[in-house]
Amino acid sequence: xxxxxxxxxxxxxxxxxxxxxxxxxxxxxxxxxxxxxxxxxxxxxxxxxxxxxxxxxxxxxxxxxxxxxxxxxxxxxxxxxxxxxxxxxxxxxxxxxxxxxxxxxxxxxxxxxxxxxxxxxxxxxxxxxxxxxxxxxxxxxxxxxxxxxxxxxxxxxxxxxxxxxxxxxxxxxxxxxxxxxxxxxxxxxxxxxxxxxxxxxxxxxxxxxxxxxxxxxxxxxxxxxxxxxxxxxxxxxxxxxxxxxxxxxxxxxxxxxxxxxxxxxxxxxxxxxxxxxxxxx
Numbered sequence: 716x717x718x719x720x721x722x723x724x725x726x727x728x729x730x731x732x733x734x735x736x737x738x739x740x741x742x743x744x745x746x747x748x749x750x751x752x753x754x755x756x757x758x759x760x761x762x763x764x765x766x767x768x769x770x771x772x773x774x775x776x777x778x779x780x781x782x783x784x785x786x787x788x789x790x791x792x793x794x795x796x797x798x799x800x801x802x803x804x805x806x807x808x809x810x811x812x813x814x815x816x817x818x819x820x821x822x823x824x825x826x827x828x829x830x831x832x833x834x835x836x837x838x839x840x841x842x843x844x845x846x847x848x849x850x851x852x853x854x855x856x857x858x859x860x861x862x863x864x865x866x867x868x869x870x871x872x873x874x875x876x877x878x879x880x881x882x883x884x885x886x887x888x889x890x891x892x893x894x895x896x897x898x899x900x901x902x903x904x905x906x907x908x909x910x911x912x913x914x915x916x917x918x919x920x921x922x923x924x925x926x927x928x929x930x931x932x933x934x935x936x937x938x939x940x941x942x943x944x945x946x947x948x949x950x951x952x953x954x955x956x957x958x959x960x961x962x963x964x965x966x967x968x969x970x971x972x973x974x975x976x977x978x979x980x981x982x983x984x985x986x987x988x989x990x991x992x993x994x995x996x
Contacts (some may be wrong), residue, residue: 732914736983737762737824740853741769743906743987749773749819749849755809756780756826760788760802766822767799773819775799778807810836816845823852825929831887834897841901844990850903856888856982861964862926869956870934878941878949882933894986903988911982921977922961931957 746752749770754763757777767775779785788804810830814821821840827833841850857863870879889897891907898905918924927935938950967975 732912732916732981733825734762735912736853736910736985738765739910740824740851740985740987741766741822744820744822744849744851745989746770746820746849751817752776752820753778753814753818753822755812755821755823757788757804758784758824760784760791760804762824763788763804764791764799764802766820767802770820771799771801773801775802777802777804778809778812779804780806780808782806814840814843814848818844818848820849821851825853825855827852828854828887833887834889834893838897838901841898841903841988841990844901844903846902846990848990849988850898850990851985851987853983853985854888856909856984857980858888860980860982862922862961862979863930865957865960865964866926866931866934869953869960875934875938875949875953878947879934879937879953882937888984891984891986894984898986898988901990903990906987907985909982909984911980914979914981915976916979917974917976920958920961922965922979923958925979926961 750773752766752770752773752775754766754775754777757763757779758781760777763775763777767773777785777788779788785804785806792798792802792804809823809826821844827837830836837852844850869875870882891909895905895907898907916922916925923931935950935954938953942948942950965977965979967977970976
């Protein structure tokens, strides 16, 4: 899994757009009264909270590998007296986690793409689930879009190659059919689909702001480390080139109400299944 620091505030920008896939994902998890609900890669905990509100009798636990994200989630909960009491957040690496038979629902939102060969990890979780348990995850499949392809294209240039080496690899995404096969092999009834959201983003350079909150962070942190070590200004130079490329690739529109918006296409792959005893295709 990528080892880099997360900025909860930067990630929280465009929170409404980031929340929509989570809502679409969890809306098809038909668990009437689960006792233990797990959110893997919970981030700042905003969406994990909706699970605790939906299932007030469940113990809802959010796990994240980023200590900054876990601290932000705990702060969100402690600062709000209306926050659900059946909710807690823990620091944990998903690659080292395994469900036991107390778990009724596992959710993972936009996290597994950071783990190479996560299909094998996912399979081990699914096989460990008890019959009747639910699993749901979604991953962004935007690696072919200019917003993501340009990250690696720039990083391969000679001036950046050494400093950025190993910081950016294509997100680990499988085909919908491969995810279906993974669910079936582990004894789950599959519900798999993909959606492309045409997001109307407001603000200055919104595509850059969006990608900086996630996919761009490893490269920028690698360049920043080289700058600190060698006295260079690679991060500043790379950022300038990337921002210029995003403005060319995603030109803004002027809406009828006078606001400026940018259309950012985001493909997502959704994978949901319920563990069954005797499942036949």
